[in-house]
Amino acid sequence: MNRLRLALPAGLVGLVLLAAWLLPSLLPWDYRVIDWDHVSAPAATPGHVLGTDSVGRDLLSRTLVGTRITMMVAIAAAFVSLIIGVLWGAIAGWCGGKVDALMMRIVDALYALPFMFVVILLMVVFGRSILLVFIGIGAVEWLTMARVVRGQMLALRHRPFILAAEAAGAKAGFIVFRHALPNMAAVILAYLLLTVPQVVMVESFLSFLGLGVQEPMTSLGILVKEGADDMDVYPIALLVPGGVLVTLVVCLTVLGERLRDRWAA
Numbered sequence: 001m002n003r004l005r006l007a008l009p010a011g012l013v014g015l016v017l018l019a020a021w022l023l024p025s026l027l028p029w030d031y032r033v034i035d036w037d038h039v040s041a042p043a044a045t046p047g048h049v050l051g052t053d054s055v056g057r058d059l060l061s062r063t064l065v066g067t068r069i070t071m072m073v074a075i076a077a078a079f080v081s082l083i084i085g086v087l088w089g090a091i092a093g094w095c096g097g098k099v100d101a102l103m104m105r106i107v108d109a110l111y112a113l114p115f116m117f118v119v120i121l122l123m124v125v126f127g128r129s130i131l132l133v134f135i136g137i138g139a140v141e142w143l144t145m146a147r148v149v150r151g152q153m154l155a156l157r158h159r160p161f162i163l164a165a166e167a168a169g170a171k172a173g174f175i176v177f178r179h180a181l182p183n184m185a186a187v188i189l190a191y192l193l194l195t196v197p198q199v200v201m202v203e204s205f206l207s208f209l210g211l212g213v214q215e216p217m218t219s220l221g222i223l224v225k226e227g228a229d230d231m232d233v234y235p236i237a238l239l240v241p242g243g244v245l246v247t248l249v250v251c252l253t254v255l256g257e258r259l260r261d262r263w264a265a
Contacts, residue, residue, distance in 0.1 A: 094180070
């Protein structure tokens with residue numbers, strides 16, 4: 001039963017990602033190509049399974065590519081947050097004392113900032129490249145990871161195998177990366193999976209506002225925005241990318257929470 005509870009969301013995410021990576025190359029229309037003969041075509045139009053958008057681009061192809069780009073940005077941003085959060089939390093937990101107090105007060109102060117405002121400010125100041133999108137999102141999504149790693153480090157700091165490594169003369173960096181971090185890898189992975197759906201939502205919101213992924217590329221946020229503009233006459237343009245977005249966020253969140261409950265217990 002427990003395996004089924006993990007396999008169902010993992011399987012749904014896997015199917016969506018597999019389709020997003022493999023199917024676009026098999027479709028007759030590229031996501032950027034305009035079919036001038038079928039503008040705003042309904043579903044089941046010859047050559048367009050889900051129809052076309054308001055300028056004649058294949059909706060199925062754009063949804064699949066948009067899913068791929070959204071997940072690429074989310075995974076990249078999650079790994080940026082992973083690197084920053086693990087390093088910050090590991091240093092704070094290992095050093096302890098005043099260093100720990102100072103570093104965690106900085107984390108508390110950053111928690112008080114409106115994350116979305118910070119990311120939007122980065123987009124406005126430095127431009128709207130896809131590279132900056134995942135760096136900017138990852139740079140403000142690392143705080144929870146830092147707290148988790150710091151708590152784990154404090155719990156491991158005085159364990160016998162850590163003390164034995166110190167007594168043997170091992171350097172702090174070696175002990176942290178060779179002994180401490182591997183022992184908290186499962187917890188880190190679980191919280192990394194919980195970071196991905198958060199980043200998906202942030203990226204989609206930024207793209208919805210026009211501050212994320214830019215044309216000619218597309219993402220689920222852009223597709224939801226375009227679908228919302230045409231929902232009165234063509235609701236499928238909103239329902240399809242919106243359904244994919246909801247499926248990914250819900251399944252990734254459920255998967256991350258169940259792994260966290262299992263591994264962090």
